[in-house]
Amino acid sequence: MNKVKFFSIAFLAAGVSAFAQDIESAKKAMDAEQYEKAKSILKAIVKTTPDNGRASFLLGNVYLRQSIQDSAKMVFQKGLTAKDAGSFNYIGLGQLDLDNGNAQAAQFNFDQATAGMKKKDIEQFVHIGKALTNSVNPNYKKAIEVLNKAKAINMNDAQTLLALGDAYFGERNQNEAYANYRNAYDADNTLLRAKMQLGVLLKNAKAFGEAKAALDNVLALNPNYGPVYRELAETYFGWGLNDKAKFKEYTDKSLAYYEKYMSLTDYSLPSRMRHADFLIIAKDYKALEKEANEMKKLDKVNPRILRYLGYSAYENGNTDSAIEALKEFTGNASNKLIGRDFLYLGMAQLKKSTPVVAEGAKVIVDEVLYKAAVENFAKAVSMDKPMANDLNEIGKGYFDKKLYKYAAGIYEVAITNANSKNYLYDNFFLGYALYFDNIREDVKTVNVADLQKADKAFAAVIEKSPTTQDAHIYRARVNGLLSDATAKAQMAKSYEEFMNVVTTKGADAVTANKAKFIEAYQELARYYGKTDKLKANELIAKALVLDPADADSINIKNALK
Known part of the structure; x- marks a missing residue:
């Protein structure tokens, strides 16, 4: 009997040891972002030892990292019934509540997880801290x-310090983040993620050379640690954006590092999606289209694949495919849509609405498609204000083709973001486009509403930049x-402001704007000719000083007699 007891205890100890090893292997796979490997290990543990809630909790967390909420919820709920550490699964459910915007329910679940804690327990606190940090609503x-x-x-x-580093990183407290990452690595020098994050902090501070050196130090310790290659990829890409002369060289390096990262993870759909997101940032649309088609083989129904197919199809010149993919993607409100989805759909519709014609031929714009494109631009900007920056170049393309009405429609959306880096430029070209649209040869009656918009646009430019002389003269012309x-009074005021602005810039500026000064004197003479002939005569006399032979000035002078 003693022998039987001995072997039973030894067998139990061996089982516990194997279980612990498997859990650690799963944690290492999660840390290395090898999520499919981690899931495989954890599913096996859950199947063989269903009474251990810790494995369920970790498995649910893998699903959370992959943004597969339904599976995460199912695993956490089942894990609650486990006899050992089942309460950890309340933390996972709490993060799901946070993700769905229910902070009160999240706190209830966190309280459930900590209800039976012993005095020296800390693991629950660490995981709750991570949940609060990693949530989509942190x-x-x-x-x-x-x-x-x-x-x-x-x-x-070490895990507490690493989690604190992540929380301070999220709060943008770089000093505290650095201190905690450093202390985490000092406490456990196998914790490569903590050491890697020191390089990430340098990358975010745009100290790209120092970031690369720090990340290389991590590779020296373990050249197979996948996440560091992703960080090197993003470091080189940021470096290239800041060093235009080396943009191509550094972007190529960043893409090579990302491929290395992919090879060291598991080429799962989520890791491919992260790769695709990076390809969008790097503007490698050929590679993006290839990656999107590979993802389609793995999961034909995953809606995010439509995003990548839409973006890449547009950039690679396949407008119809882009519209088809993005209409299907944005048409489902349950998808996690972003402003850029609507921007790309709008760009594809806009491109299709304006066919390329031979030089000199009239462009016939498809009004229905154009209107749909502008509506999607408006959705993009309402969801993500910086999308307005992208409309500047699009509007300018239409302006350059003398499609002024259509350029104006795009600029009207662009100026809805007053903080756009192109705000003044967009307002100027909005006014400019509306003005030119109303002086076309075929215009019989001006569009009063459009001209009032133009006046407002030039006024916005003048408010922010009162020395922009052309804003004054075009406001006068509008x-x-x-x-x-009221409009005529504003015309007179704007001509006078134009001349004042130019005069303060010196004699050379006045000489360079001679024709515009003559225009201003003539229009002001006409304006004051009905109410103040003396002033009108003084103004037209100034115009004649600049050009004594100008026929319009002579006719105005004669009319004032």
Whole structure:
């Protein structure tokens, strides 16, 4: 009987040891972003030891990292029934609540997870801190508060310090993030992610050379640690954006590093999607289209693949395929849509609406498609204000083709973001486009509403940049096309402001704008000719000084007699 007891205890100990090893292997795979490998290990553990809730919790977290919420929820709920560490699964459910915007429900679940904690337990606090940090709706301040509870119990726990580093990183407190990452690595020098994050901090500070050196140090310790290659890829890409002379060289390096990262993970659909996201940033649309088609083989129904197919099809000149993919993707409100989805759909529709014609031939714009494109631009900007920056070049393309009405429609959307880097430029070209659209040869009656928009656009430019002389003269010209007294008064004021601005710039500026000064004197003479002939005669006399033979000036002078 003693022998039987001995062998039973030995067998049990061996089982516990094997289980612990498997859990550690799964954690290492998760850290290396080998999610399919981690899932395989954890599914096997859950199947053979269903009473261990920790494995379920980790498996659910893998699904969370892959943004597969339904599977995560199912695993967490099942894990709650486990006899050992089942309560950890409340933390996973809490993160799901946070992701769905329900902070109150999340806190309830976190409280459930900590209800039976012993005095020296810290693991629950660490995982709650991570959940608060990693949620799509993070609460970094609360995460730091919870993690400091764990630190108060064990100030040298490496996982606590790493999680604190991540929370401070999210809060953009670079000093505290750096200190905690450094301390985490000092506490456990096998924790490569902590050391890697020191390089990430340098990358974010645009200290690209120092970031590369720090990341190379991680590779020296383990050349097969996949995530560091992704960080090197993003470091080189950022470096290339800041060093235009080396943009091509560094972008090529960044793409090569990303391929290395992919080879060291598992080429799963989520890792391919992250690669695709990077290809969009790097503008490698040929590679993106190839990656999108590979993803389609893995999962024909995953909606995000439509995004990548749409983006790449547009950039590679396949407009119809882009419209088809992006209409299907954006047509489903349950998809996680972003502003750029609508921007690309709008660009594809706009391109299709304006066929390429022979030089000199009239362009016939498809009004229905054009309107749909502009509506999608408006959706893009309403969801993500910086999308307005992309409309500047699109509007300019239509302006250069003298399709002024259509350029104006695009600029009207662009100026809805007052913080856009192109705000003044967009307002100027909005006014410019509306003005030129109203002086076309075939225009019989001006569009009063459009001219009023043009006046408002030039006023916005003048408010921000009062010395922009052309904004004054074009505002004057716009109001000159209108017939009401208020507009005529603004016309006169704008001509006078134009001349004042140019005069303060010196004699050379006045000489360079001689024709515009003559125009201003003539229009002001006409304006004051009905109410103040003396002033009108003085103004036309100034015009004649600049050009004594100008026929319009002579006719105005004669009319004033």
